[in-house]
Amino acid sequence: MADHIPFSEAPWLSGSPSPYYNDSHKEWQRYCRDFITENLTKHAMQWENEGAVPEGTYEKFSAANMLIPNLPAPLPVEYLKKVGIHQIGPVKVEAFDSCHGSIYVSEIIRSGLNGPASSLCTGLAYGTPPLLKFASKELQERVVPDILLGKKRICIAISEVEAGSDVANIQTTAKKSECGRFYIVNGVKKWITNGLWSDFASMCVRTGGPGAGGLSVLLVPLKGQKGVSMRRIPVSGQKCAGTTFIELDDVRVPVENLIGREGEGMKQIMTNFNHERLTIAVKVTTQARVALSTAFGYCMKREAFGAPLINQPVVRHRLAKAGALLESQWSWVESFVYQMGRLSEEEADARLGGLTALAKAQAGIVLNECSQCAQLLFGGNGYTQTGQGELIEKISREVAGARIPGGSEDVMLDLSVRQLYKNYQRSVKANL
Structure with missing residues (x-):
């Protein structure tokens, strides 16, 4: 078993068996970890403090084809090959699936900060799919190649x-x-x-x-x-x-x-929302993992009342409650990612639309719990914008950004139940 701080890695990366990931996914994860750590993660705190990602970073990701994974799987293989993109790291574009996409999304927010990742990913991830799915051939050929090559944003x-x-x-x-x-x-x-x-x-x-x-x-x-x-x-x-x-x-x-x-605007937007909300769920759940594992690591080394904080039952209780929510949410999200890769687009829209809205809402709830847990365990350090608790303080200010964009939490909770009820009514009617 890998020597990781508890909750710091998804179970499949800590040595636990998983039905979802094959050798291609494992190789892709290692490639993403190396590339993104070098070109984003290790700089993320500095860039967030400066309020800008340096010019040239987008071009660097684009040159390595490492913006393409923001698109929903299966990728637009015909267009990619037409502009000379046949492979992303170790993965051929035609072999890229929903699990590859989820791995990328999770790796790009391993810093725990959404700003640097979003500066590179959000526009391409959510602005391009409507073009690929619904635009005329003429419009696609006029703009899509430059977007895929990073020449236009x-x-x-x-x-x-x-x-x-x-x-x-x-x-x-x-x-x-x-x-x-x-x-x-x-x-x-x-x-x-x-x-x-x-x-x-x-x-x-x-x-x-x-x-x-x-x-x-x-x-x-x-x-x-x-x-x-x-x-x-x-x-x-x-x-x-x-x-x-x-x-x-x-x-x-x-x-x-x-x-x-x-x-047809509403139909196009609702179709696009499924990809957006599942991406947000993966990203936000990973952010919760960063917050909780950072708190766990702090509690193992921080001493109070003559012993490490981890020796205090109340501390272990907080970590356990947040950890149970985190790992339950992660397992749920993984199952959605797998289903998305095995259902047709029409089936996924019909069957998973309400549930992905619910998963997106629940991700924000879990981040809130893990962020609060971390901030309380860090104490004053978790309320301070510099020093040991700087990351936790920053994550705490991003919770609202997880619970509101992409459909605010209360709207998503209501939407999910309405969609489930509607599907149930359709099923009953079809079987009469």
């Missing part, structure tokens, strides 16, 4: 001041010009991760009447586009993720930039 732009989890209430409008060649976009987008440095946004806009049926998704040019202004939004955590406020004032977008058809 993209983000997903859904949230607004009055429309976060309530997507159907989006107010940003896209009306056709008199000549019929452009959409004229007006409105604002808020809390858009990576917006500051994105060339494009896969943007949810209102092309029709009120409600979900009036929504569409449009590829909107951002950087250097007339009528677009962007500014950074200061947030509690994830300082270097580029959280952005976007204002759109009569922005002219070619009608060819419509992704799919008018009125």
